[in-house]
Structures are given as C-alpha cells and as structure tokens.
Amino acid sequence: MAEAKKRLFTGIQSSGTLHIGNYFGALRPFLDTYQDYESFLMIADYHALTSLKNPGELRKNIFDVVRDYLAVGVDPNKAVIFQQSRVCEHTELAWILDCLVPVAMLELGHAYKDKVAKGLEANAGLLTYPVLMAADIILYDTDIVPVGQDQKQHIEYAREAAKKFNLAYGKTFKEPQEKIQTGVAVVPGTDGKKMSKSYGNTIPLFGSKDEITKAVMSIVTDSGPQTEVENLRETGIQSGNFLQPLNLGRIHTLLKSKEELFDLYANNQNNYKAIKEALIEDLEAFIAPMRAKRESITDEEVRRVIEEGSAKAKAIASAKMAEVRQKVGVSL
Ligand code: ADP
Numbered sequence: 054m055a056e057a058k059k060r061l062f063t064g065i066q067s068s069g070t071l072h073i074g075n076y077f078g079a080l081r082p083f084l085d086t087y088q089d090y091e092s093f094l095m096i097a098d099y100h101a102l103t104s105l106k107n108p109g110e111l112r113k114n115i116f117d118v119v120r121d122y123l124a125v126g127v128d129p130n131k132a133v134i135f136q137q138s139r140v141c142e143h144t145e146l147a148w149i150l151d152c153l154v155p156v157a158m159l160e161l162g163h164a165y166k167d168k169v170a171k172g173l174e175a176n177a178g179l180l181t182y183p184v185l186m187a188a189d190i191i192l193y194d195t196d197i198v199p200v201g202q203d204q205k206q207h208i209e210y211a212r213e214a215a216k217k218f219n220l221a222y223g224k225t226f227k228e229p230q231e232k233i234q235t236g237v238a239v240v241p242g243t244d245g246k247k248m249s250k251s252y253g254n255t256i257p258l259f260g261s262k263d264e265i266t267k268a269v270m271s272i273v274t275d276s277g278p279q280t281e282v283e284n285l286r287e288t289g290i291q292s293g294n295f296l297q298p299l300n301l302g303r304i305h306t307l308l309k310s311k312e313e314l315f316d317l318y319a320n321n322q323n324n325y326k327a328i329k330e331a332l333i334e335d336l337e338a339f340i341a342p343m344r345a346k347r348e349s350i351t352d353e354e355v356r357r358v359i360e361e362g363s364a365k366a367k368a369i370a371s372a373k374m375a376e377v378r379q380k381v382g383v384s385l
C-alpha cells in the first residue's frame with residue numbers, strides 16, 4: 054500500500070493586492086510542492102477581524118484571496134481550500150488551548166509586541182492570535198506549515214500548545230514543523246529595495262499592461278554604488294556582471310534565463326529603454342494568462358470552492374474535536 058501523504062497546512066490572512074514578490078517568494082514555492090502533500094489552504098478570516106472592522110472589505114478580501122489562489126493555478130481538487138469561520142471547531146479548540154497557554158508567553162509574541170509598539174489597539178484577539186493559529190494547525194494533525202520567516206514564532210507556539218495539551222490530557226496532537234522558504238530570491242521593487250506593498254514599489258501580479266508599463270518605467274536604473282551595496286546586503290544576491298542595470302536584470306531573470314537575456318543586455322548597455330520595453334513584454338506574457346484567469350472566476354465559483362472545501366475541513370475538524378471534548382471531560 055502506498056504510504057499516506059503527510060499533511061501540509063497553511064493560512065492566508067488577506068493582505069491586499071499581490072505583487073510579483075509575493076508570487077516568487079511564496080506562491081510559486083507553494084505551487085511547486087502542495088501536491089506532494091495532503092494540503093489545506095485556509096482563509097484566516099477570523100484572524101483578520103483582529104485588525105479589520107469593515108464587513109464589506111472583509112467579505113471582498115475573502116473572495117479576492119480565493120480568486121488569487123485559483124488564478125495562479127492552485128487546483129481546488131488537490132488542496133482543501135476553506136474558510137476558517139465556517140469551521141467553528143477552530144475557535145472552540147482555541148478556547149481550550151487558551152486555558153493551557155500562559156499569558157506571559159503570549160505577551161512575548163513578536164507580532165503582538167510590534168503592534169502594541171506601533172500604538173495599535175491591543176484587543177484580546179491580538180494577544181491570543183497565536184492560540185487561534187495553533188488551533189488551526191493542530192486540529193488537522195498537520196506535519197508541515199509553509200510560512201514566511203515572520204511566522205516562525207507562531208509555529209513554535211503551536212508546538213507549545215500541542216505539547217501542553219498532550220501533557221495535560223494524553224497524546225492527542227502532532228507537533229507541527231514550519232517550512233520556511235530558504236534560497237528564494239528576495240524580489241527587488243522598482244526602487245531597488247525589497248518589493249513590498251508597504252513601500253509602494255511593487256509590480257502587481259495581476260496588473261494590466263498599463264500598470265505593468267508604469268511600474269517598469271519607474272524602475273530605478275542609475276543605481277549608484279551605495280544602492281547596489283544596499284541591494285546586495287538586503288538580498289544576498291550576487292550581482293551578475295553582465296546583467297546591468299541591477300534592478301532590471303534581477304527582475305528579468307525571474308522570467309528568463311541569463312542565457313536568454315545575454316544578447317539583449319550586452320547589446321543595450323546604455324539603452325535602458327530597450328531593456329525596459331523587453332521586460333514589459335516578458336512581464337505581460339507571464340501575467341496576462343493569470344490576469345485573464347482571475348477575471349474569469351465568478352463569485353459563484355469562489356463560493357462553491359469555499360463551500361466544498363469547508364465541508365471537507367469540517368468533517369476532519371469535528372471528528373478531532375469529539376476526541377478533544379472527550380479528553381477534557383465535557384462529553385457526558
Ligand atoms: P509585503 O512585504 O508586500 O507586505 P507580505 O509580508 O504580505 O508582503 O508577504 C507575503 C509573502 O510573500 C511572504 O511569504 C513573503 O516572504 C513573500 N514576499 C513578500 N515580498 C517579497 C519579495 N520582495 N521577495 C520575495 N518574497 C516576498
């Protein structure tokens with residue numbers, strides 16, 4: 054008999070318009086591996102409530118996240134795509150874990166500390182955010198959790214919560230492992246710094262040709278020595294000595310090999326316009342099919358994917374919670 058696949062679980066808290074940095078740093082690595090596992094992709098809408106208090110916006114974000122994932126090629130028949138709030142076992146387990154996890158540990162949470170330091174409202178949900186996240190993960194006997202570096206501590210907390218439960222009530226939960234993408238290039242933004250929605254230096258993943266053109270035309274090409282050093286320090290990427298200017302070359306090599314680009318760059322050393330025009334064409338060729346797919350996905354289709362996925366998740370979560378209720382002593 055074939056060995057059962059390990060379980061992969063990840064959650065997405067909608068973070069606005071995706072950019073090509075998100076694609077190459079997070080989505081593509083997910084696409085490359087999710088089929089090797091029994092994969093769960095959860096829309097973390099209850100986590101979003103810790104900071105978002107606008108119902109219309111939250112609803113739109115839920116549709117958008119699912120549409121984004123379908124558009125980049127996640128197959129809903131090969132991953133369980135579901136909505137956290139539809140599986141009430143998540144908040145139920147979070148409460149039980151809340152009764153095991155020390156407040157002092159949560160007060161040390163990086164995300165909590167950062168938000169408080171920025172003067173954001175410290176609601177109780179912000180403090181217990183990692184407990185709900187632990188519940189999300191361990192409810193499914195998850196083996197691995199692909200996340201960005203910023204989420205590493207949350208996975209440590211999930212292991213801690215699983216351990217505390219197992220210690221109190223007997224072995225029930227697996228201790229999950231994070232899978233941090235290493236060796237993924239940090240995609241530079243149009244100003245040469247890390248591409249990030251908070252720096253306003255992005256190339257949007259589903260951008261129109263006009264948006265792509267505008268972004269590429271604004272790419273800084275006269276990177277002085279200092280900027281190049283900063284780039285290298287921030288990204289660890291070695292400067293290829295023929296792919297100048299640095300920013301254009303680094304974005305371009307995400308789409309084409311250095312061999313394919315050699316002539317273009319060698320023949321246009323002082324003609325950034327020609328290189329930019331070529332980059333626009335290559336970005337358009339890469340983005341257009343995803344953009345078209347995204348536009349073709351109806352709200353009904355998204356709703357169906359969420360309903361089917363949530364029913365599958367619910368079946369697993371409710372069986373696990375029956376065991377948990379039994380163990381803690383509330384099942385009569
Ligand atoms: P942003 O910096 O735009 O706010 P997020 O923090 O929401 O992006 O990142 C979501 C995911 O995309 C994370 O896994 C992160 O590592 C990845 N990512 C974001 N920006 C880049 C980038 N410039 N290069 C590579 N990966 C990135």
Ligand code: TRP
Binds near residue numbers: 062065100189200204
């Ligand atoms: N906190 C995660 C983020 O902001 C989202 C998330 C919620 C998550 N639950 C999760 C990620 C479970 C992985 C596993 O990115």
